[in-house]
Amino acid sequence: MYKIIKKCGRAKRAEFQTVHGTIQTPVFMNVGTAAAIKGAVSTEDLERIGTQVELSNTYHLHVRPGDKIVRQMGGLHKFMVWNKPILTDSGGFQVFSLAGLRRIKEEGVHFHSHVDGAKIFMGPEESMQIQSNLASTIAMAFDECIPNPSTREYVERSVDRTTRWLVRCKTEMERLNSLPDTINRHQLLFGINQGGTYDDVRMRHADEISQLDLDGYAVGGLAVGESHEEMYHILDCTVPHLPEDKPTYLMGVGTPANILEAVDRGVDFFDCVYPSRNGRHGHVYTKHGKLNLFNAKYETDPRPIEEGCGCPACRRYSRAYIRHLLKAKEMLGMRLAVLHNLYYYNHLMEDIRLAIEEDRYSSFKEETLYQLTQGE
RNA sequence: GGGGGAAUUCCCGAGUGGCCAAAGGGGACAGACUGUAAAUCUGCUAGCUAUGCUUUCGGUGGUUCGAAUCCACCUUCCCCCA
Numbered sequence: 001m002y003k004i005i006k007k008c009g010r011a012k013r014a015e016f017q018t019v020h021g022t023i024q025t026p027v028f029m030n031v032g033t034a035a036a037i038k039g040a041v042s043t044e045d046l047e048r049i050g051t052q053v054e055l056s057n058t059y060h061l062h063v064r065p066g067d068k069i070v071r072q073m074g075g076l077h078k079f080m081v082w083n084k085p086i087l088t089d090s091g092g093f094q095v096f097s098l099a100g101l102r103r104i105k106e107e108g109v110h111f112h113s114h115v116d117g118a119k120i121f122m123g124p125e126e127s128m129q130i131q132s133n134l135a136s137t138i139a140m141a142f143d144e145c146i147p148n149p150s151t152r153e154y155v156e157r158s159v160d161r162t163t164r165w166l167v168r169c170k171t172e173m174e175r176l177n178s179l180p181d182t183i184n185r186h187q188l189l190f191g192i193n194q195g196g197t198y199d200d201v202r203m204r205h206a207d208e209i210s211q212l213d214l215d216g217y218a219v220g221g222l223a224v225g226e227s228h229e230e231m232y233h234i235l236d237c238t239v240p241h242l243p244e245d246k247p248t249y250l251m252g253v254g255t256p257a258n259i260l261e262a263v264d265r266g267v268d269f270f271d272c273v274y275p276s277r278n279g280r281h282g283h284v285y286t287k288h289g290k291l292n293l294f295n296a297k298y299e300t301d302p303r304p305i306e307e308g309c310g311c312p313a314c315r316r317y318s319r320a321y322i323r324h325l326l327k328a329k330e331m332l333g334m335r336l337a338v339l340h341n342l343y344y345y346n347h348l349m350e351d352i353r354l355a356i357e358e359d360r361y362s363s364f365k366e367e368t369l370y371q372l373t374q375g376e
Numbered sequence: 377g378g379g380g381g382a383a384u385u386c387c388c389g390a391g392u393g394g395c396c397a398a399a400g401g402g403g404a405c406a407g408a409c410u411g412u413a414a415a416u417c418u419g420c421u422a423g424c425u426a427u428g429c430u431u432u433c434g435g436u437g438g439u440u441c442g443a444a445u446c447c448a449c450c451u452u453c454c455c456c457c458a
């Protein structure tokens with residue numbers, strides 16, 4: 001299922017086979033929380049910009065339209081008309097991001113819906129059931145994404161609960177996959193490592209969950225306020241304690257520089273809202289760093305966002321025009337910026353894969369990081 | 377021709393004697409955003425030799441210790457009646 005093709009230092013070039021196709025890693029998963037990438041991005045667009053995996057969210061789809069409706073429509077793949085792999089996040093991040101709207105108990109989490117305030121209960125079993133209804137390719141374990149900073153005492157208690165929840169997730173997922181009427185009987189389950197910024201807690205937890213023989217392992221709870229140095233240190237400590245023959249996923253990360261560094265520490269999967277959200281907010285990525293198209297200096301800039309870029313935005317449109325659209329709040333402006341950013345991320349990953357294959361990842365990383373800081 | 381109303385800082389618009397360089401929008405300018413409660417949020421928007429000073433509320437003159445606010449005249453615009 002997971003096959004390492006080439007290693008270059010700790011960086012891995014691998015293939016991950018799923019029922020919805022083979023994922024070439026390292027990979028960036030394009031975030032479409034509510035079964036759509038914000039910014040009016042269609043399935044056809046995703047095919048054009050090189051998307052391999054789309055990520056959607058258990059909590060959001062449970063709230064709206066409801067996972068039973070998605071199931072009735074034949075599962076997320078049919079519903080979205082996307083036949084490549086889909087990873088669903090478990091709702092664990094909403095335990096973090098909806099902190100004001102939820103209460104954590106051993107059995108699970110009580111939420112108030114951010115849409116209408118309705119009471120929602122989600123525990124490991126519920127999360128697995130919802131994800132089974134969604135029939136994603138990869139389900140994520142239901143965890144608590146711990147805020148930063150948190151006390152050691154809290155982190156240890158939370159991590160132990162996340163482990164107990166993980167065991168329950170695995171049991172429930174096996175049961176669901178064996179049901180005769182399940183849509184995707186090959187649904188995979190990734191566990192999630194937590195431990196805040198406490199490296200010993202991280203390593204201990206990684207060792208524990210590695211015993212469970214899951215389909216993949218994620219490092220969660222990073223990029224939530226700690227420094228980059230802390231994040232890289234945690235990866236240095238944690239990734240070696242996760243199974244080498246399973247994919248590693250760094251959740252929610254990150255900037256191009258974060259990804260370059262994390263790949264160098266053995267990470268295969270990434271996802272982040274940056275390319276889509278920043279695109280909607282007028283920030284676009286180039287090999288020389290990020291541009292803010294709202295800035296006055298692009299008012300009459302006839303150049304594409306990036307010279308030579310093959311994305312749908314750069315092939316036809318100028319910075320000046322996209323800036324105008326963004327300022328005029330025309331949806332096309334956001335759409336073009338998001339398409340560019342996702343294309344940039346997907347192609348950055350392609351370059352990363354090639355560099356590993358050609359055994360030159362270290363120099364590629366240094367050169368790319370250097371370029372990113374240079375500006376134009 | 378007669379009667380009434382209005383002119384405010386880039387725009388709209390509040391303010392009708394001191395607490396006013398002037399509310400609130402908008403626009404402009406800049407910043408933030410890392411498993412998306414995010415097409416969102418924040419800051420800023422007269423000038424300067426800056427805990428103060430100068431210019432600014434259609435124009436000119438006046439009343440007052442003090443005027444965007446009161447008075448006179450002028451200019452422009454709007455509405456109603458002929």
